[in-house]
Amino acid sequence: MSTTTKPVNQKAWFLILPVLICVAFSAIVPLMVVVNYSVQDIISPERRVFVGTEWFAAIMRDEELHGALLRQITYSFAVLAVELPLGILLALAMPAQGWKSSAVLVIVSLSLLIPWNVVGTIWQIFGRTDIGLMGAALQGMGIEYSYTGNALHAWLTVLLMDVWHWTPLVALLGYAGLRSIPDAYYQAASIDGASKLDVFRYVQLPKMRGVLVIAVLLRFMDSFMIYTEPFVLTGGGPGNSTTFLSQFLTQKAVGQFDLGPAAAFSLIYFLIILLMCFILYNWMQRVGTQSKEAGHE
Amino acid sequence: MARIELDLAHAYRANPQQDSDYALLPLKMTFDDGGAYALLGPSGCGKTTLLNIMSGLVTPSQGSVRFDGKDVTGFTPQQRNIAQVFQFPVIYDTMTVAENLAFPLRNRKMPADQIKQRVGVIAEMLEMSGQLNQRASNLAADAKQKISLGRGLVRPDVSAVLFDEPLTVIDPHLKWQLRRKLKQIHHELKLTLIYVTHDQVEALTFADQVVVMTRGRAVQVGSAADLFERPSHTFVGHFIGSPGMNFLPGSMTAAGFHTAGATVAAPAGRDLSDGDYKLGVRPEYVSLADANAEGALPMEVSQVQDVGTHVILSARRESVTLKARLSANTHLPAVGDSVWLRVMGEHTCFYKNEEIVA
Numbered sequence A: 001m002s003t004t005t006k007p008v009n010q011k012a013w014f015l016i017l018p019v020l021i022c023v024a025f026s027a028i029v030p031l032m033v034v035v036n037y038s039v040q041d042i043i044s045p046e047r048r049v050f051v052g053t054e055w056f057a058a059i060m061r062d063e064e065l066h067g068a069l070l071r072q073i074t075y076s077f078a079v080l081a082v083e084l085p086l087g088i089l090l091a092l093a094m095p096a097q098g099w100k101s102s103a104v105l106v107i108v109s110l111s112l113l114i115p116w117n118v119v120g121t122i123w124q125i126f127g128r129t130d131i132g133l134m135g136a137a138l139q140g141m142g143i144e145y146s147y148t149g150n151a152l153h154a155w156l157t158v159l160l161m162d163v164w165h166w167t168p169l170v171a172l173l174g175y176a177g178l179r180s181i182p183d184a185y186y187q188a189a190s191i192d193g194a195s196k197l198d199v200f201r202y203v204q205l206p207k208m209r210g211v212l213v214i215a216v217l218l219r220f221m222d223s224f225m226i227y228t229e230p231f232v233l234t235g236g237g238p239g240n241s242t243t244f245l246s247q248f249l250t251q252k253a254v255g256q257f258d259l260g261p262a263a264a265f266s267l268i269y270f271l272i273i274l275l276m277c278f279i280l281y282n283w284m285q286r287v288g289t290q291s292k293e294a295g296h297e
Numbered sequence B: 001m002a003r004i005e006l007d008l009a010h011a012y013r014a015n016p017q018q019d020s021d022y023a024l025l026p027l028k029m030t031f032d033d034g035g036a037y038a039l040l041g042p043s044g045c046g047k048t049t050l051l052n053i054m055s056g057l058v059t060p061s062q063g064s065v066r067f068d069g070k071d072v073t074g075f076t077p078q079q080r081n082i083a084q085v086f087q088f089p090v091i092y093d094t095m096t097v098a099e100n101l102a103f104p105l106r107n108r109k110m111p112a113d114q115i116k117q118r119v120g121v122i123a124e125m126l127e128m129s130g131q132l133n134q135r136a137s138n139l140a141a142d143a144k145q146k147i148s149l150g151r152g153l154v155r156p157d158v159s160a161v162l163f164d165e166p167l168t169v170i171d172p173h174l175k176w177q178l179r180r181k182l183k184q185i186h187h188e189l190k191l192t193l194i195y196v197t198h199d200q201v202e203a204l205t206f207a208d209q210v211v212v213m214t215r216g217r218a219v220q221v222g223s224a225a226d227l228f229e230r231p232s233h234t235f236v237g238h239f240i241g242s243p244g245m246n247f248l249p250g251s252m253t254a255a256g257f258h259t260a261g262a263t264v265a266a267p268a269g270r271d272l273s274d275g276d277y278k279l280g281v282r283p284e285y286v287s288l289a290d291a292n293a294e295g296a297l298p299m300e301v302s303q304v305q306d307v308g309t310h311v312i313l314s315a316r317r318e319s320v321t322l323k324a325r326l327s328a329n330t331h332l333p334a335v336g337d338s339v340w341l342r343v344m345g346e347h348t349c350f351y352k353n354e355e356i357v358a
Helices: A010-038 A054-060 A063-093 A099-113 A116-126 A133-140 A151-179 A183-191 A196-224 A228-233 A245-255 A259-286 B047-055 B097-107 B112-125 B141-153 B172-189 B200-206 B224-229 B234-239
Strands: A040-042 A048-050 B004-010 B024-031 B036-040 B062-067 B082-085 B160-164 B193-197 B209-214 B217-222 B246-253 B256-259 B262-264 B275-281 B287-289 B296-306 B310-317 B320-327 B338-342 B349-352
Touching: A010 A040, A010 A259, A040 A259, A054 A259, A063 A151, A063 A196, A063 A245, A099 A151, A116 A133, A116 A151, A116 A228, A151 A196, A151 A228, A183 A196, A183 B082, A196 A259, A245 A259, B004 B047, B024 B047, B024 B217, B036 B047, B036 B200, B047 B082, B047 B160, B047 B193, B082 B141, B097 B112, B097 B141, B112 B141, B112 B172, B141 B160, B141 B172, B172 B193, B172 B200, B193 B200, B200 B224, B209 B224, B209 B234, B217 B224, B217 B234, B234 B246, B234 B275, B246 B320, B256 B275, B262 B296, B287 B320, B296 B320
Parallel strands: B036 B193, B036 B209, B082 B160, B160 B193
Antiparallel strands: A040 A048, B004 B024, B004 B062, B209 B217, B246 B256, B246 B275, B256 B262, B275 B349, B287 B338, B296 B310, B296 B338, B310 B320
């Protein structure tokens, strides 16, 4: 006979009620409002029609959206392709200790402290061909630079702005990863006769894997949701050459007040980011760690 | 392989003024080709600094390092052709066990078939042949440390292999196995091995010659027996042995050695002038004696500790405490009893200014 059966008391469930209420107001209710909008056509506050998945079907066929999505993906991968190697290089070049390291850390992180819209404004002025340092300099070199008139220039300027703003984050993460490598690894590599490239390839890069995964995810998500900076700098133009997804969404929701399609697209947008991060995370966890089947011959 | 001669001093700060500024006080030392040495001492005594100077990771602030008579003071570890194994396992995460072992050889452009053969030999020795194609990062700590050891031993032409407390992370029973393995490898490969440790058992079982260090000074170099029988410095007596050597401060007069308010006749054949000395005797050589026996001191038992195979008896007289290691079968006195303990014998040493004089 078992006498040690624990008494069952389901009242404990009430203890999670406060958390449930908080989360409901911060996430679940707003999300459900969006879901609610996405399946209705709201003509006026009094008149609304249930339309099922019509908005989803319509938005998926939207040519403008396809353009914005393609631009967005190209942009996000360009951001990763530039910021990641540059950040790692910066981290490798940063001094390891002493007052120099503190000074460099402060200087490197300065751009991270600037609010998004200020960054946009800074670059707006920086790129002006009459008074801006970069714009005037390029003009002086004979390059017909114009971020308001030339689509390619606008796109490159938005990319450069993000690189300037966020590469330090990658550098700081990489720096933290590098500092956590014990000296013995460098000493052992030196004794094993490894070249500098070998040390990077076999010691530093594998040891930085963890922080680099975080850097990739953060930079991918952030750049995929970028809004304020290009909005301030180019306003999405010229044409729609720098209109990325979130600006497209804002135009739909706030500009044209198409709440149904905007809500439907919000959900799709959310799922795209989730999916991309899932793929990236899993890929980065696996790359370079799977067992080698072929042996060492 | 090489004979290593050291004649150096090292301070981590510039312009050292006093002894305590030095990590290593001036020392002269020779490690013969093919020998197994241990550097033994407490944490912070300078043994790792000495090792890193030999490997070339640290350049001594004064003096020189010579390999086979050639000055290598300014050489890198690579140029010295040294192998070193560290306290914590260092492995290349992205490589397999075999690639890890082959890495030092590949960097030195050894032909592939020779590398393969050499890796096979070392893996066989370390009993890792079955794991050669596994990724090194998924192995347990002791297997990783075996890889580190293997990378140290894989180059056939190294000047010396240096070990910096390599068995710290290993389980006790594996520790014993690996130590035996190292000793066996030493016999098979005839490499010069230098082993840093703070564990006296490890040092004494591994090495032919043990260098005992304290506060940046090498106080004695000798075999396990030398260190045990005739410690040349009180630190060695204190540090080696469990428990360490007993030291009784006193003075020598014509009547004998006067300590703790009693006088004991000095053993014959010791050439000691009158003056202050410290008498040193191992607990193993302190024995129970009859009352008023020659060379014995009357003392009061303060503690009897049974440690299984033997008994540690502590006895006091005035400010002096004496420990004796006695067989568990002997008739043991109880705490508070008066006993006579023999301290004079052929194994008794005398020290002046912490250095042995007789």
